[in-house]
Amino acid sequence: MKKTLILSLKILICFIIIIAICLIGICLYSLTVQRISFNPEIITDNNLIIDVFNEQNLLINEENSFNGTKVDFETIPEYVKEAFISIEDKDFYKHNGISLKRIGKATLNNLKNMKIKEGASTISQQLIKNTLLTNEKTLSRKLNEISLAMQLERNFSKNEILENYLNIIYFGSNCYGIESAGQYYFSKSARDLSIAESATLAGMIKSPNFFSPIKNPEICLERRNLVLNEMKKDGKISNTEFETEKNKEIEIKINNKKKNKLNTYSQSAIDEAVEFLKMPEKQIAIGGYKIYTYQNLDNQIAIENLIESHRENLDKNDFTFIDINPKNGGILAYIGKSDYKILEYKRQPGSTVKPLLVYGPAINEDLISPATLILDEPISIEGYEPKNINDKYYDFISAREALSKSLNASTIKIASYVGLEKIKNYANKLDIKLDKNDNNYALALGGMTYGTNLKQLVGGYATFANKGDFIKPKFVHYITDKDGKIVFKNDEKSSTVFREDSAYLTTDMLMTCATNGTARKLSELPFEVAAKTGTAGTKKGNTDAYNIAYTTKNAVGAWIGNMDNRLMNVAGGNLPTLLVRDYFEKIYIKKLPENFKRPTSIQEVAIDLNEYEINHNIAVASPLTAERYKKNELFSRFNMPKESLNYNQIARSPTLNGHVQNGKAILNFNANSYLKYEIYRQKGANCELIKIIYGSKNKVLIEDEIGEHEKIGYFIVTKLLDNSNNIISEEKSNVLMLYNSGNTLSRIKEKWYT
Numbered sequence: 001m002k003k004t005l006i007l008s009l010k011i012l013i014c015f016i017i018i019i020a021i022c023l024i025g026i027c028l029y030s031l032t033v034q035r036i037s038f039n040p041e042i043i044t045d046n047n048l049i050i051d052v053f054n055e056q057n058l059l060i061n062e063e064n065s066f067n068g069t070k071v072d073f074e075t076i077p078e079y080v081k082e083a084f085i086s087i088e089d090k091d092f093y094k095h096n097g098i099s100l101k102r103i104g105k106a107t108l109n110n111l112k113n114m115k116i117k118e119g120a121s122t123i124s125q126q127l128i129k130n131t132l133l134t135n136e137k138t139l140s141r142k143l144n145e146i147s148l149a150m151q152l153e154r155n156f157s158k159n160e161i162l163e164n165y166l167n168i169i170y171f172g173s174n175c176y177g178i179e180s181a182g183q184y185y186f187s188k189s190a191r192d193l194s195i196a197e198s199a200t201l202a203g204m205i206k207s208p209n210f211f212s213p214i215k216n217p218e219i220c221l222e223r224r225n226l227v228l229n230e231m232k233k234d235g236k237i238s239n240t241e242f243e244t245e246k247n248k249e250i251e252i253k254i255n256n257k258k259k260n261k262l263n264t265y266s267q268s269a270i271d272e273a274v275e276f277l278k279m280p281e282k283q284i285a286i287g288g289y290k291i292y293t294y295q296n297l298d299n300q301i302a303i304e305n306l307i308e309s310h311r312e313n314l315d316k317n318d319f320t321f322i323d324i325n326p327k328n329g330g331i332l333a334y335i336g337k338s339d340y341k342i343l344e345y346k347r348q349p350g351s352t353v354k355p356l357l358v359y360g361p362a363i364n365e366d367l368i369s370p371a372t373l374i375l376d377e378p379i380s381i382e383g384y385e386p387k388n389i390n391d392k393y394y395d396f397i398s399a400r401e402a403l404s405k406s407l408n409a410s411t412i413k414i415a416s417y418v419g420l421e422k423i424k425n426y427a428n429k430l431d432i433k434l435d436k437n438d439n440n441y442a443l444a445l446g447g448m449t450y451g452t453n454l455k456q457l458v459g460g461y462a463t464f465a466n467k468g469d470f471i472k473p474k475f476v477h478y479i480t481d482k483d484g485k486i487v488f489k490n491d492e493k494s495s496t497v498f499r500e501d502s503a504y505l506t507t508d509m510l511m512t513c514a515t516n517g518t519a520r521k522l523s524e525l526p527f528e529v530a531a532k533t534g535t536a537g538t539k540k541g542n543t544d545a546y547n548i549a550y551t552t553k554n555a556v557g558a559w560i561g562n563m564d565n566r567l568m569n570v571a572g573g574n575l576p577t578l579l580v581r582d583y584f585e586k587i588y589i590k591k592l593p594e595n596f597k598r599p600t601s602i603q604e605v606a607i608d609l610n611e612y613e614i615n616h617n618i619a620v621a622s623p624l625t626a627e628r629y630k631k632n633e634l635f636s637r638f639n640m641p642k643e644s645l646n647y648n649q650i651a652r653s654p655t656l657n658g659h660v661q662n663g664k665a666i667l668n669f670n671a672n673s674y675l676k677y678e679i680y681r682q683k684g685a686n687c688e689l690i691k692i693i694y695g696s697k698n699k700v701l702i703e704d705e706i707g708e709h710e711k712i713g714y715f716i717v718t719k720l721l722d723n724s725n726n727i728i729s730e731e732k733s734n735v736l737m738l739y740n741s742g743n744t745l746s747r748i749k750e751k752w753y754t
Helices: 001-032 040-044 078-088 100-113 122-127 138-156 160-168 179-185 197-204 219-232 239-246 266-276 280-287 297-308 350-364 399-404 408-418 420-429 441-445 454-464 500-516 577-589 607-613
Strands: 050-051 292-293 318-324 331-337 373-376 395-398 476-480 486-489 530-538 541-552 555-561 602-608 630-636 657-661 664-671 676-683 687-692 698-705 711-721 729-731 736-739
Touching: 050 266, 078 160, 078 197, 078 219, 100 297, 122 138, 122 297, 122 454, 138 729, 160 179, 160 500, 179 197, 197 239, 219 239, 219 530, 266 280, 266 292, 266 331, 266 476, 266 486, 292 454, 297 318, 297 331, 297 577, 318 454, 331 602, 350 399, 350 408, 350 420, 350 441, 350 454, 350 530, 350 541, 373 399, 373 408, 395 399, 399 500, 408 441, 420 441, 441 630, 441 664, 454 500, 454 541, 454 555, 500 530, 500 602, 530 698, 541 577, 555 577, 577 657, 607 630, 657 736, 664 676, 664 711, 676 698
Parallel strands: 050 292
Antiparallel strands: 292 476, 318 331, 318 555, 373 395, 476 486, 530 541, 541 555, 602 630, 657 664, 664 698, 676 687, 676 711, 711 729, 711 736
16 A cells, blocks of 8 residues: 555656646747747648759659648548557547647656657647658757647647548658558558558558568567557457457558659659658658759669660569769669669678678788689588589689689688678678678678668679778768758768778679679670679579679669569579670760779789699799799789799609509599690610690599500609790609509509619
8 A cells, every 4th residue: 555655656746747847848948949830731731742853953853742642531431540549649539739648658658667668749749740840859849849739739620630640641661641551551542441451550650661561570460469459448449350350461462553663763862861851751842852862864864774675574573773983972873673662671682792791801801812722612610501503612712713603612711711700890881781690601691681782782892993992872962951051961971991902802803703703794895894793592593683893983783583582583693794784885885984993002923833733822933933834913012922932943743643454554643734744654674755744734544555464664754844945843753563464453553763
């Protein structure tokens, strides 16, 4: 009893304090806060357009009107209205715009949790906030909201307020108003929504992105059932209706008949402006704000023509294509086709992350160079066992070739040199958002919990084109108000992620990928281009296919896939790469881009091929090394190869193996392509040359006739020659003695010294 009394007193004291704060706030508002005028026409205006301009200050000719379909209050079923009232404002028909009861309850809960978890806005306040005010969390904005909500109640009936609210509230995916949301998510009018569908939409408006039935269906279902439970508690639906509706699945049926406006350049710019200005689209339109973007008209036309020319193949799947200026991060052109906003969703990036998270970082940390040899073999690291395509492995292979062929095993080995923490750190620097569960080496091959989007991927590659400096990609350059005053300017500074020499070496490796690797369809372009492909999916088929490429002027990306993960037979090396190739041909038809400029910190070094291929080490070729035993590679001055040692100029003979079979001596040895091998047969005092091998690599097989009961010795003289075929050094192998006993298979091996 005593505890109950103390608790009641505490609640009463808190309630009195809250009322006092509200009264003081209202007094302060009347004295100090700049008042926002009440404009009933704005509240009822239902057909608005935002002007979006390209970089030439020309109006972008794309439809971006919204909230144009208004539904009359009388046609909306009662349970639709009650769903919103039950979850958003139970006392809607009782208060005069603000609810002290809700304010008190929310404050107590926030105090209990020691953080702001609940708001206290009524439906009237939400209508005011979404039409006359911004979303900024300030005392002045809240006081204006309270004052205007009370004026709203004096000028409109409750039914009129609820009608306007239902016609302007935002449901995500460019849907403003209950009619637009019903048509988009369920392909039906608001008047035809079921109880469960109404509860789904009512539950979404707290956070359309988080409670989206598309993005987070399980969370959306839980929220919908909460709304249904509140309706039951309020007596708006029966227990039977509650049990029936809560057991229904959420069956989304996207309206494909509507013209797709979700993935246009102008809509993407508006979405960005909403984020920058912290206000809904309707407020941006009502306020007369104008959005100025980085769009280049010629490039945008080139993209649209490109898509039209490949329409037959592209219409089978979702797709998007983006072009970014590496110098300032401005998005020059963009297009997409999907029932969802593609850039709001994350997809598995496949191998496109390898340069960003593995090869670029490894070079930047001076762990590898493009010439570094990796033993490509099956590997297991912390229980993770990646496999190359078709389980094919290449023994020792350079990092350049490993990236060009997009080998998984070699990539994971290099990733282990870098380490997971550094990999995640580079992802963060490149604005690639990772989940807390992205904590294993699958990350290096694009295996993420949720993935990333094309804008972030192309922005990462643009960093290499921008000499290692990252600038976050953006559509919006600046925004003006109705009087032409700039209220926002995108002047975000760049940040250095890679050294200039590291960026160049990674670019040089990606140029190899574009000439001989998975992106080789770009090899016919008459200018330097760096590129990487990526494909994600299962053994049954692919779900995502990419090509990301860049020149000194443009960083572009093509993605093809399906947002519902429907399988397809497209891979990164085919259609996405063709799109990139054709796009580059279109935008560079008049003037080719400049080649990548090699930094002074990059040096071209001749390495010793004998040491490279025999011992798998990188050593500088000595002045005495013949040209045929040299190979030029690029190195950062921070990670130069070691000097060549004299023993690199010594010819070393291989071990000669063999046996007799069916009257023939079968000989074999491992050859080096930069050495000359003379194979001799010796019988008694007679010795004759039977074979010369020059330029062969790996295992060599030789056959020689041997008479019955004959005993023959075989040996190799290995020679290292200079450019004029003069002998630098030579070495004779041990003699292999073979005897033909007349049996099918015989062999004698003796030491022979001379």
